[in-house]
Amino acid sequence: MALLETHDIYAGYGGMNILNGVKMSIEQDEIGVIVGPNGAGKSTTLKAIFGLLNISEGSITLRGDDITNNAPDALVRKGMAFVPQEHNVFVSLSVEENLEMGAFTRKDDYSYMLERVYSFFPDLKDKRRQPAGELSGGQRQMVAMGRALMVEPSLLLLDEPTAGLSPLYMNEIFERVIAVNESGVGVLMVEQNAKQALRIAHKGFVLAAGQNRYTDTGANLLADPEVAKSFLGG
């Protein structure tokens, strides 16, 4: 059974639909990558999945269970975590407090997860007492991802984790995403660095105007000249 499935969802802001039937499916061991032009509805898709927007039509299932229009805290308890595209750290909270907020729904002792996140992102360990607002863009992305990992999600939604990062940092983030996935976390990720992202994707979804334009494996999408021409910059 698929980890996450969206069945032709329609959603938008203030009654106007931005998504017009988005269809996606990823398995527990997969990385799914959503690409597409600016304004295609990529972020809107993730927000709709995570219960931040009202879904007017269609449904979403997590391992077969209907989670359509569940509230974010319910989804966190069901093992989902989301890193938004923008404003994805608490700037006035220290790095460690950011991570603790990721574990807010946990009632058990999660200190071992702090250590695991620090070993995952060693840069953060020295900065644990520093306000997240004082970190570099790349370090903030690490804090944002670390915060999401604190609940030990089975599904991680990432919205442009490499936005604005140097190629070096971008590769480091992608490596981390692969490592997270290999530890058993399903990943659904929006990426602007489409070629690099599709290279690590098991599944790729090309979105345009709120609809799937292409849906295939990452490798097939990279090999398709049509896709390359219209969406991957040749």
Next chain:
Amino acid sequence: MNELIFFINFVLISGAVIGSIYAIGAIGVTLIFGILRFAHFAHADMMTMGTFIVLILTALFPAVGPAIGLPTAFVMMPVAMAATAVIAIGLDKAFYKPLRDNNVKPVVMVMASVGVTLMLQGLIRFFAGTGTQSLYIDDRKSIFSFNLSDASESIVVTEPQILLFLFTIFAVVALHIFLNRTRLGKAMRAMSDNPDLARVSGINTNTVVGVTWVIAGALACAAGTLLSLDVTLKPDLSFMILLPIFAAAIVGGVGHPYGALVGGFVVGFAETLAVFNWAILLRPLETAFGWDLPADLSFVPTEYKITIPFFILVAILVWRPTGILKGKVL
């Protein structure tokens, strides 16, 4: 020597007293702003309401205080703080939450709180009348005076003033520990920093809002009670200090609890310094410098004290709109 004692009594002690009251009130206003993003105008009447709950409890159990050796009203204060916290949550559920759920603009929330303040004023007058009440029913206010060696006047501190100072220190330390060491306190700071991300993290924002009202309501009750213990209780007592409380919150940087603390004392001392008759302090120098001092040499006559927070407010908005400590988040 007497001159110095006048200064200590009328500037330092008075300033610290009123500054503490402003600070406790402003902390509540600033917490509500930090979480709910609107200026809660009903805060002053929440203080008065809490104080009337203290008055009722004091009238019901007048013998409790003398038995312990503290003013009965002070002993009853924690109970009334809890009651006010519950009422604050009720007011939120009845008047503010429906608006919040409809995503109204902050100014609509502000107007709603003006409505709540008028309602509370009416209710308080309806049940308690318009007269002046004393929170001392079966007990008397203890007064401590300290004599300095060669002075005929003495430094005077009253028991409620000492209780006020102790409570202020306790409240600030407790709030500091709550906001920085506890899971809910950190969640409160997180929500004030970035409410969308707080939701995404799975923080139950309704719980945080509830905690905010509990703290703000309890502190409002305490501020009103401690002020009324120092002077007397009138239905419009707290409303009169609404402006200085907002001035304190803004001076310190809205949404910033330590700023509210500093702002409270800035406004409090500014008031006492401005209405102090400086002629008293300068009189000994009169002959030495050949001055001819008038009898009253204060910056502002006492009756116009209310202009001082107003002036501070305008000055800070022009000069440094973000407040002294650059507020925005808890």
